[in-house]
Amino acid sequence: MQRSIDPHTRSARDIADELAVELGKSAAERDAAGGTPKRERDLLRASGLLSLVIPKELGGWGASWLDTYDVVRRIARVDGSLGHVFGFQHLLLATLQLFGSEAQWRPWFEATAREQLFWGNALNPLDRRTLVRWSETQAGRGRIDGDKSFCSGALDSDMLIVSAIDPATDKLLVAALPTSRSGIALRHDWDNMGQRQTDSGSARFEAVALARSEVLATPGPLSTPFAALRPCIAQLSLSNVYLGIAYGALDAARVYTSEQSRPWIASGVEHPSDDPFVLRHYGELWVELEAARLLTDEAARALDRAYARGPELTAEERAQAAVAIAVAKAKTTRVSLETTSRVFEVMGARATTARARVDRFWRNVRTHTLHDPVDYKLRDIGAYVLAGRAPTPSFYS
């Protein structure tokens, strides 16, 4: 699908905001429905924003990570699921650049910008069932077989980032494949309490052809400090989704308190906006949201600095970015859970009607914040602060 919007005439932010209005209209309804938001994914394609981080000279917007995440947050604010797959679009593009050679990522970047290809995830380092076997007769030819869970955004994608274990070396390979390749079956089996339209279900690979040239092996997964920025980008994408959802919950609360809530009978005030306890709740929620916002943006700036260093990035420089991102992750986790639960206290009992689906904000962050345990983020931060120990690069840290 061709991009229908010219980035030179409108800002990404404006396009995102317009898109958000559209996505927001059906978000509650689609939360109930689950499944693949095909129409909305096509709106994302049509927006041209799928090439946000791709350099201008390759046809993209050349957005910084700070600006890219800002758009992620704007989308997550109205729709957590789309915020996630949109954020991971850019993670998957970065994966090409971080794990692969320029000869690999350059044409993919150009094609993505040109055709607004939507990338899906089939990389799951914790699921070791998908195996690659190299042909003994055909040099550079192999096949992928096996199942894989948590393949967010794979359904309706154009391209996939796929991981598989090579039993010969016990190593994880990562490759870029067209979603349409024969043998790839994506199941419609994601049915979770939250983030219901991320299609984070399972995939089955059966004799899927793989060429050596499709493997991102130079430098390969996490093999250099720069390559090890991949989990940083993933973690910060999650953080922005959490934060966006939290803002979405506060938006809903503000409208509700202003327009629908009644003053509590014992309050002695005419309107809930004069209730000292209601105001204090809003104050507390806002202080923490502002804190989360600033930490998340600060982390994005650290990431931009690190990314700009390219292959020269040192382990210590990577650690600084990783710790800033862990801080953002820990804070957005806590704040989004707190906000999405507490907003009900400033709305009142009638806000629990199923029709409004205000609980989706909490269900979304509660589901999504379990991606990896925040305790280990706090431990890593502590080790860095106390003893200067850098987090060990992994797909989660």
Next chain:
Amino acid sequence: MQRSIDPHTRSARDIADELAVELGKSAAERDAAGGTPKRERDLLRASGLLSLVIPKELGGWGASWLDTYDVVRRIARVDGSLGHVFGFQHLLLATLQLFGSEAQWRPWFEATAREQLFWGNALNPLDRRTLVRWSETQAGRGRIDGDKSFCSGALDSDMLIVSAIDPATDKLLVAALPTSRSGIALRHDWDNMGQRQTDSGSARFEAVALARSEVLATPGPLSTPFAALRPCIAQLSLSNVYLGIAYGALDAARVYTSEQSRPWIASGVEHPSDDPFVLRHYGELWVELEAARLLTDEAARALDRAYARGPELTAEERAQAAVAIAVAKAKTTRVSLETTSRVFEVMGARATTARARVDRFWRNVRTHTLHDPVDYKLRDIGAYVLAGRAPTPSFYS
């Protein structure tokens, strides 16, 4: 329906536990379905437990409030909705005794024990749309007209406690009426994010006949310190429901962590039950649950003491019970919200599958804890602790 279990041969607790096993089997499924749990309500009728607080000499179990709430909690532990309507059964019975004359409550108690009548709620002091008009021609005859919201457990009930405003005096009248009386229409319109089988929807009264003798007017609503125990009983019933739901969430978590969770890759342990952070979470959750449990039982003892005083109860004695109950309410509110959200952190991402519906615990308490704002409970407690000011009796304090 006749009671099928002889209270003299088995303890209420044993019956409740057996019932809970049965209710628990379908709780997740019924949470998805919503609507009236007709089969389960009939199981409650068949259990004989609907007459728990009714004195033995009138055919009941003669249970204390402490023991009654213990059963409420056991049911809420597997099913928050049934816990609520079961708790309110006893609140509605107490309403007869607190607001009405012995000539009124005695036959109703006997009938309830004999026939295991299920009482439903149509008393909502915040909804002033239901009006009573007394006939000018027929002495002692009137009619009720108008709508009412939040009528928990009214559907499938045998008897109703109904409130209506008398426009002549602007006072709230409370009466006991058979649910089947002509002109009462109970709508199947409760569709909320939590407590989905409490049938807390709306009712419509159209020319419903009312006899003066059905009105609970001696002493009448909240008219004496003893009558003002009614909200205390309601609040403590809610507290026990919250607490029961929280225990239910912890039960689910313990089974899951033990049987299904995987150790986190960075933990270096073989099983999540060796992960120091997982154990610390369980420790923290347990400390607060124990605190909530003791406060709730302490409040039940205070209520039992106050209730035993009967019409002699003084305002200060009532205040002591009310404050103990407010303390339990504040604590169970916070602990149940915290527990039902945090349990996911000791289970992990896979526990968010929609099939398990583990989010129902949070949805249930988040919905139910909005009954009335906890801030005003804290304010009332503070006024008593600091200045010895008793909470002003109302339907919520």
Next chain:
Amino acid sequence: MQRSIDPHTRSARDIADELAVELGKSAAERDAAGGTPKRERDLLRASGLLSLVIPKELGGWGASWLDTYDVVRRIARVDGSLGHVFGFQHLLLATLQLFGSEAQWRPWFEATAREQLFWGNALNPLDRRTLVRWSETQAGRGRIDGDKSFCSGALDSDMLIVSAIDPATDKLLVAALPTSRSGIALRHDWDNMGQRQTDSGSARFEAVALARSEVLATPGPLSTPFAALRPCIAQLSLSNVYLGIAYGALDAARVYTSEQSRPWIASGVEHPSDDPFVLRHYGELWVELEAARLLTDEAARALDRAYARGPELTAEERAQAAVAIAVAKAKTTRVSLETTSRVFEVMGARATTARARVDRFWRNVRTHTLHDPVDYKLRDIGAYVLAGRAPTPSFYS
């Protein structure tokens, strides 16, 4: 010193309350002074309460642990330091009974009741510098040499419970010795930010004679589940001291808010007791204090049950008491820190005058709650709740 009060004519609680009034008068001043509260220790001796847990038939009060800790709490409420040494008096008496033979503890109990002996602590399992050497020539004769830290209440004591390492076996021996024995030097070197009159300084042992018969070896330290109740008693004594101090802080706050605080200019109220935020703070503090109180009393009942089992106590029964006590410890730790810091928010800036020394409540609990890390208590509770694993008996668990 002879006991001047006949326990048969007045309750321990009344005596404690009267004593508390006296101790409270000088508590702030003595917090400034530090050092040994000789006069106040003599008041404790004169009160007769030093034999609270000693059975009536041996001349004591025969108080339960529940009642004993209640008195500890009453004293700690006005004076954290005296609360601590008074609590440890009973821990040290129990040590005789738990680690030693009846032939050992019976005469010491009788003497303590008769002469109101004050016991001091020189048992520190973490400090391995004090060694015992047994004579090769004189059977059953030995000597103790070396330094020891954290000897609370040893100064001005009549008897000491002393620990020492036997290098031959690397085991910890525990013995009861008169404080006046030649070679024991107690240093006046306790100068800490809190609990300033506990005399928790250091001791030096130089060729201190030790008879084999003074060693508590049957059954010996922590050697049976019953002997392993010793740390339980210590931990629960600490919990009661924390709780007492927290109540003391709230007492101070209530008086101050009522009598000295001014309404905040932006509050629009006449008196701080009408300020909704002030009331909410009091409400929150009270809820948590009540929770801590009930958990602490519940733990005392668990301890009383376990203690009554005597040497028959099983490991699982001991675990139940230990976990209940860990719960109380965790909760009182958190609540006392929170209360003693937050009370300032309901008093205002002028309450920080050095003269009032209101900060002593926080300094006392902050110091005392570091006895052993609460994280490990939470871990132990979690292991029991999740996996049924009993805490490993040690001097701290």
Next chain:
Amino acid sequence: MQRSIDPHTRSARDIADELAVELGKSAAERDAAGGTPKRERDLLRASGLLSLVIPKELGGWGASWLDTYDVVRRIARVDGSLGHVFGFQHLLLATLQLFGSEAQWRPWFEATAREQLFWGNALNPLDRRTLVRWSETQAGRGRIDGDKSFCSGALDSDMLIVSAIDPATDKLLVAALPTSRSGIALRHDWDNMGQRQTDSGSARFEAVALARSEVLATPGPLSTPFAALRPCIAQLSLSNVYLGIAYGALDAARVYTSEQSRPWIASGVEHPSDDPFVLRHYGELWVELEAARLLTDEAARALDRAYARGPELTAEERAQAAVAIAVAKAKTTRVSLETTSRVFEVMGARATTARARVDRFWRNVRTHTLHDPVDYKLRDIGAYVLAGRAPTPSFYS
């Protein structure tokens, strides 16, 4: 005293850091002593930093508020008291500019830059005992009489900002007077639990001569949105002091854990820096400190923007800065209290020795955060977030 350091050759930050090393050496000792830190105040004078915010063209550094507060924080990190008086130096200079005419502030700015005059505070809007009376015979001549409390930094100051009530109008007048003026008596009566060297004691004015030209009347106190930035500057100065003190506590903890703490016996690790709970504490503390830091700097940028607008500043622009500053105040209040109390948990019991005075960090923030109640800040923030209501300008909001 002449400035001995040329701002053109060294950065203010470098000078501050060097000064901080010197101040830090005696901070614990001076906390014990209390009183006026004469030597250290003279070091501040000699540093040249007393003219930090004064424009370069008037002889100052021309520092932004962001940079000025950065220096405040660096000083507070080692010495909360000096951080406060140094921060207020700049508040008092700004007071001249915000309340007075250019003809007033310009010469005072020049003199302050030239002579490094130290300004002290005798402005206390809550204390209405100090009165001004204008002569009926001598035009423009008056006298000030009466007492005043909380005059931070007045002792050893060169100039004072003084407030007094004019009984004729009931209005608060603010004037700049030399500290040496006849009739001004500053009492050495500040003896508080924290911020012990701020000299925040009382003053007595007895027939102190006042010229009409010394009154800051154009535009006068809080009379325009720009003039109403004064409390914003004060609040943000406090926030930076809280934050600096919190960092100071963490500095102390890091050194202590690394060099002196022992691993807990049940931890199974060799060094506390391998204890997962210790690391998690550091992680949690750091996340919140980072949040507080970013919010505080964000608020400083908002202030710089507002200040740059000068008399053109609108009420809404002022509100934006005031709310950002309230957010910083609320967050630094909470974080500093939490940090200074929790650091003990990563240090252990031995860190409570009186010699180290580690409790001073908590005593300082506990004292200082009572300047005005944070609840009203949260209320104001909430009103702005929910309803767009700007905080009512006052000396505290």
